[in-house]
Amino acid sequence: xxxxxxxxxxxLRIVPKGIEYSTNQGLTWHIRCYSNSIDGxxxxxxxxxxxxxAIMSKRGLFASSNSGKTWSQRAHSIxxxxxxxxLSSDGSNLIAxxxxxxxxxxxxxxxxWRRRQ
Numbered sequence: 534x535x536x537x538x539x540x541x542x543x544x545l546r547i548v549p550k551g552i553e554y555s556t557n558q559g560l561t562w563h564i565r566c567y568s569n570s571i572d573g574x575x576x577x578x579x580x581x582x583x584x585x586x587a588i589m590s591k592r593g594l595f596a597s598s599n600s601g602k603t604w605s606q607r608a609h610s611i612x613x614x615x616x617x618x619x620l621s622s623d624g625s626n627l628i629a630x631x632x633x634x635x636x637x638x639x640x641x642x643x644x645x646w647r648r649r650q
Contacts, residue, residue, distance in 0.1 A: 538580050540585075543600065545580075546562075547575045549574070550564065551566050551568045552566045552575060552578065554601070565601045568589075571592070572591055572595070573591030575589060576588040576617075577618075579622065579627075581622050582642070586607070586620055587604065588618070588629075592610075594629070594643050596643060607643040608644065614631040614637050614648065615633030617630075617631060618632060625640075627642065629646065634648045635648070
């Protein structure tokens with residue numbers, strides 16, 4: 534599970550039912566977005582630039598430009614690289630750990646991926 538993300542005065546976190554947010558430093562939490570049977574559960578969450586990225590257990594990488602209120606699919610799992618497992622960044626690129634190829638990098642905010650050398 535990822536750590537808490539602090540962004541624009543809110544804390545965000547993954548919970549079994551989806552993504553929750555808090556506006557009072559974690560005293561109370563509210564659901565922001567529910568997991569669903571089509572896309573699966575949220576596995577990892579990362580804030581990168583002005584967007585949030587999430588790995589969903591059934592359908593790959595999703596992106597949100599409104600703090601996780603709505604999501605759009607950015608990339609399916611990549612057959613030669615396998616399923617997305619974790620997300621991180623080096624400040625200018627997204628980095629994903631995958632099930633078959635290890636570390637993969639995206640220089641275009643998750644739209645395309647290549648194996649990290």
